[in-house]
Amino acid sequence: MSNGRAPSIRDVARLAGVSHQTVSRVLNNHPSIRDSTKARVLEVIEELQYRPNRAARALSRGRSRTIGVLSASSAEYGPASSIAAIQDAARNAGYFVNTANLDRRDPSSITAAVNHLMSQSVEGIVVIAPQVRVFNALKLLSIDVPYVTLQSTGSLDTNALSVDQIAGARLATRHLIDLGHRDIYHLAGPQDWIEAEARMHGFLEEMGARDVPTTAPILGDWTAEFGYHAGRELLQVRDFTAIFSSNDQMALGLIHAIREAGLDVPRDVSIVGFDDIPEAAHFWPPLTTVRQDFSELGRRSVALLLSQINETTPDNPGSIIPELIVRGSTSRPAF
Amino acid sequence: MSNGRAPSIRDVARLAGVSHQTVSRVLNNHPSIRDSTKARVLEVIEELQYRPNRAARALSRGRSRTIGVLSASSAEYGPASSIAAIQDAARNAGYFVNTANLDRRDPSSITAAVNHLMSQSVEGIVVIAPQVRVFNALKLLSIDVPYVTLQSTGSLDTNALSVDQIAGARLATRHLIDLGHRDIYHLAGPQDWIEAEARMHGFLEEMGARDVPTTAPILGDWTAEFGYHAGRELLQVRDFTAIFSSNDQMALGLIHAIREAGLDVPRDVSIVGFDDIPEAAHFWPPLTTVRQDFSELGRRSVALLLSQINETTPDNPGSIIPELIVRGSTSRPAF
DNA sequence: TGCTCGAGTGTGAGCGGTCACAATTGTGCC
DNA sequence: GGCACAATTGTGACCGCTCACACTCGAGCA
Numbered sequence A, B: 001m002s003n004g005r006a007p008s009i010r011d012v013a014r015l016a017g018v019s020h021q022t023v024s025r026v027l028n029n030h031p032s033i034r035d036s037t038k039a040r041v042l043e044v045i046e047e048l049q050y051r052p053n054r055a056a057r058a059l060s061r062g063r064s065r066t067i068g069v070l071s072a073s074s075a076e077y078g079p080a081s082s083i084a085a086i087q088d089a090a091r092n093a094g095y096f097v098n099t100a101n102l103d104r105r106d107p108s109s110i111t112a113a114v115n116h117l118m119s120q121s122v123e124g125i126v127v128i129a130p131q132v133r134v135f136n137a138l139k140l141l142s143i144d145v146p147y148v149t150l151q152s153t154g155s156l157d158t159n160a161l162s163v164d165q166i167a168g169a170r171l172a173t174r175h176l177i178d179l180g181h182r183d184i185y186h187l188a189g190p191q192d193w194i195e196a197e198a199r200m201h202g203f204l205e206e207m208g209a210r211d212v213p214t215t216a217p218i219l220g221d222w223t224a225e226f227g228y229h230a231g232r233e234l235l236q237v238r239d240f241t242a243i244f245s246s247n248d249q250m251a252l253g254l255i256h257a258i259r260e261a262g263l264d265v266p267r268d269v270s271i272v273g274f275d276d277i278p279e280a281a282h283f284w285p286p287l288t289t290v291r292q293d294f295s296e297l298g299r300r301s302v303a304l305l306l307s308q309i310n311e312t313t314p315d316n317p318g319s320i321i322p323e324l325i326v327r328g329s330t331s332r333p334a335f
Numbered sequence C: 001t002g003c004t005c006g007a008g009t010g011t012g013a014g015c016g017g018t019c020a021c022a023a024t025t026g027t028g029c030c
Numbered sequence D: 001g002g003c004a005c006a007a008t009t010g011t012g013a014c015c016g017c018t019c020a021c022a023c024t025c026g027a028g029c030a
Helices: A009-016 A020-027 A035-048 A054-061 A077-092 A109-118 A132-141 A165-179 A194-209 A224-237 A248-260 A278-282 A294-309 B009-016 B020-027 B035-048 B054-061 B077-092 B109-118 B132-141 B165-179 B194-209 B224-237 B248-260 B278-282 B294-309
Strands: A066-072 A096-102 A124-128 A147-149 A184-188 A242-245 A270-272 A289-291 A323-325 B066-072 B096-102 B124-128 B147-149 B184-188 B242-245 B270-272 B289-291 B323-325
Touching: A009 A020, A009 A035, A020 A035, A054 B054, A066 A077, A066 A109, A066 A294, A077 A096, A077 A124, A077 A294, A077 B096, A096 A109, A096 B077, A096 B096, A109 A132, A124 A132, A124 A294, A147 A294, A165 A184, A165 A194, A165 A242, A165 A270, A165 A289, A165 A323, A184 A194, A184 A224, A184 A248, A224 A248, A224 B278, A242 A248, A248 A270, A248 A278, A248 B278, A278 B224, A278 B248, B009 B020, B009 B035, B020 B035, B066 B077, B066 B109, B066 B294, B077 B096, B077 B124, B077 B294, B096 B109, B109 B132, B124 B132, B124 B294, B147 B294, B165 B184, B165 B194, B165 B242, B165 B270, B165 B289, B165 B323, B184 B194, B184 B224, B184 B248, B224 B248, B242 B248, B248 B270, B248 B278
Parallel strands: A066 A096, A066 A124, A124 A147, A184 A242, A242 A270, B066 B096, B066 B124, B124 B147, B184 B242, B242 B270
Antiparallel strands: A289 A323, B289 B323
């Protein structure tokens, strides 16, 4: 009993007067077990406060029932929401989740993080680190477990899943054009990020489709701080009436810079963001932006990954279409 | 070789012409191993792409080298930053991290989450769910592993670690009083949250110490949305010149409401927030707030937890003192 | 009655590591 | 050369579970 060790399947067996294998059968819901036996075993389990030892199970089964998450910048709203959803979805499916974060300054951390996950013998990996170099590293490492990525690499990956960033960016751009804007800048995310590139593409496509001339997008780093500085730079020129920012944080920085220069949003400049973080509705002015459902993305990624692990067909293919949320930061140009 | 199974310690041993135990010694950096032997083994390990099986190791050692994180609202900035830091710190210490999220609507999820962690045989738990009911549940469950909490329960917990919320709140309040404000409201967080309560206490203490009369704090839910509605309510009365909000998001909502009513921040109302989220510097006006170092908190919590697990003495006791960051949202009252 | 068959249960061998202990080899010194 | 002793390596059991297979027993049927 209180010999220091946690009770094992054999302790339960002894007390219930059955074999260890019978206990194992009860634990795994084996069909052919007499109800009375099952009840007795369950009783002892309860009495002993028995908990199956996961390591032992993983070892003998050869499956860890764990999936890994490879994530960059997991403190940001989008990734964090997705991770939370992934964890819930995985738990519901009986899987455990292990997260490894990438240090964005250290390229070798990709290998380290993957090794970390592999040494956990994860059965699959969800990648929320939508940077080209991460994908390249993943290919080189020739991982022997399936993995899905939360962002399409643009090529026709069967294991990619994403909010249709291009469609979202076109929605935002179309909105500005429809309002009458012609001189529109795009503040993009870092070059290296898949979704930054996708949004930039969407922007350029829509501008092209409507025959609006464009200037080269500015490459930012997602932070409000960058948006602010970019805004100050842009105001030196002031040959634009609207800016489409690749995320809400940079949009916030832009607005700050514009305000500070004594101008008004949206009267002088219209701003559209991307993501619809919960705060966006309370920016001043409330931000017009493109909403993407990070939680749904997380849930679907788990479904897709598990279907690959278990070699079943996934039930929800296709990408998620984001939605334009019009608020106060956009209006017709002054004239 | 390619018999489907991953190579084991014995495969390595065979190829290197040594015993499995020698391989094990190499893996664990045992001191008395001849350099030449070690080199040979490492060579084979490399050749075979051998990775130790964690489940087997955990089983035979009886230790999982895993710590659990119990977290509520892990998508928010503060918790998410701490979690990221915890993961890094744990990884550096050779530990794995497993996160379980609480569903805030379902009280029974506490038990479920703890069971989830325990079934992983975690060696310790970091609790980032600073709600009274979580602590109560934890006590009832009589967990047999050490755990630390990222927020002090107010009582003298040896296993609590925290930013000194009271000191932070006093800093914020003092700042407002020093500016000349006397009619100051406090928009608090949810009653149930330890840190909300601590900040409220700090506010009341400082007000008391300076003989400034106070009104009852308003209990919010941390969201910008709530701050906005609270702001609209408050403006019906308008018998205040400053508001101390228990976090930055609610402060943002307040500002929104105040602006919408045609008033100015800080001219008509000064606002102080709490947390210093990265966006706070770019609110309009930039938010005066109290900065707390979530990453440091995460790192220290791991250090504390590991010291409990390994029964060593922790090296960095005491709480972290937050810092007041003065920006544009506060000024002397109109008169 | 004797046989087959399947439901229910038991037996023993792994899974891939670590641990305790035994065995072997090497070194210094008389 | 022979011995004590340390350095290095090997042997077998065991961690807690699942797997493959064997066994028992009663029902159904010729």
